Amino acid sequence: MGTHVASEDRYDSVEYRRCGHSGLHLPRLSLGLWQNFGSDRDLEGQRRILLRAFDLGVFHLDLANNYGPPPGSAEENLGRILARDLRPHRDELVITTKAGYVMGPGPHQHGGSRKYLLSSLDRSLRRMGLDYVDVFYSHRPDPETPLEETMLALHHAVVSGRAMYAGISSYGPAATREAARIMRELGTPLVVHQPSYSMLNRWVEDGLLAAADDEGMGVVAFSPLAQGVLTSRYLGGDVPADSRAGVGRPSWREHMLSDTVLERARGLNEIAAERGQSLAQMAISWVLRDQGPRTVTTALVGASSVEQLEHNLGALDAPEFTDEELRRVDRWAVESDVNIWAGATAGRP
Template identity: 50%
Template sequence: MYQANKQRYDQMLYNRIGNSGLKLSAIGLGLWNNFGSVDPLENQKEIIHQAFDLGITYFDLANNYGPEPGSAEENFGRIMKSDMHAYRDEMIIASKAGYVMWPGPYGNWGSRKSIIASADQSLKRTGLDYFDIFYSHRPDPETNIEETALALDQLVRAGKTLYVGLSNYNGEQTAAMAAIFKELHTPFVIHQPRYNMFNRQAETDLFPVLEKEQKAAVGFSSLSQGLLTDKYLGGIADDSRAKKATIPFLSPVQVKETLATVEKLNQVAQQRGQSLAQMALAWNLREPALACALIGASRPQQVIDNVRALDHLDFSDEELAQIEQILGEQTPIDWSTR
């Protein structure tokens, strides 16, 4: 029977999200990969146990996470029932709706029908009574944003989520949604954008909006699908994400295009006494709007290594300038679909 580490809160950093009363662990665990039906359940348990033992309280799901879609929620539900149910009130558990999940016109995007049905299915798969945060996973180009906002508001009023969030909305769309939520008194507290050293669009587009609206962000793709680690410094391994045809967000081409930059960044990390992944996470968390950086993991040791980023969050002006120079030399890459 799993017993949580009694010192789990001693070292983790917790950041308030915007002007809400909620705090998130500075490192959160994303369950996009390695928690599906094709992954060993025992390894999933060990990763979740390790994360919680280190003070990670934010666990991030979506309806379509797998593979197969929905299986990450199902597996998480099994682990909650068998191992984690005693700690439910210590956890912030989030899920999302907005990507294709079932056939027909209602299993995708952001209509009231789709969002409400998806949330109900997600609660059933996880076995939870409610989510702490439920997100609209992406804006729907064919649905009025007011309908999507009202659907999320309905979930709160029905007791199916405590807070709501947005993901993959640009700054203008976020501002428009925030205005509706403000009028409805909906507890919209957070946005989840892609954010890392190679993808910084949120700095100029989204983060100023969040600051104005007194909201916060939790960043995904924090290590650029593994590019910002030492994984590819020695070449592309056969078991790496870049070689997996089922994952379209990283390819050998992107690895080769960024290798020189990654090698230079790794040298800076070594000078700081960190791994590249640790420095990349610390660099993300330097951003005031970012309350939490999501990590993925295929084994418990990766969680341990990544959380150690919190041991050295400070950067000197010289280090930041050096990183900016290195990133400025990188040939621009279109990350819009990754």
């Protein structure tokens, strides 16, 4: 098959917002390639999801060097689909990647060193067949590397033309402010922070959303469905064999389906049903709810099928939450120890 013929009304389908103080715009819902785009998934199925997303106005595709499995395969698969179908639309796409987590053995295959970040970015570009990415992130803070070195690497990625913009992920409020200060002085401001955020993982409300707003950064929220806990898959207490819990993904923890967590998910599900939404749709709507200047720019969702993608996009059609609904949500939407990335911020608060 040849080049995909894109829908002419693709920008009429979804709202998009400016990312912080930059000129970069992102759709309100973006597609994350973390879990469903590795070599263990059918490439044709991945292609259908990506093309449907683009036709529905989801032009932001988020990756990292270690996405798969195995690490690197999500970027390779995206590269194949870009070459086959979406190359004429490269200028419309916002493609982002990261480096920071482990990619291989030795001291220069993880962390925040200049050597690792820039060599990893070069490999990512080769895997995707790209000349540049739109955002290059420091995937996590590294307490063993000076923050100045990590930020200089991001700065160099931009000034060398490998990336259009720079961002950080999972940095705490104080480290976010310091990183932003360093980058401003270098002349390459950070435009985006990517933290985990969901109804069961609200750490960003304790200073991070305020820091991002103060520093002029957009916020890309990942894991708004708490890795599937905030969907209908586990509400009955069973674990489907093909689910993240059933497959035993490395990012999964057994306590995520404790009786307490399931009780909270069921309480939230009742509110969602009254709103005419699924639990997953309400979880996305809630992350994107109006919080004034601290409102999240976009939420990243994965998709294992076109149907799941379209269902998640339905969250954008929901009415705003009433004050009473938010009060009821707060009864159940409490910290539930599902933030497996919390340790990443331990060295830099």
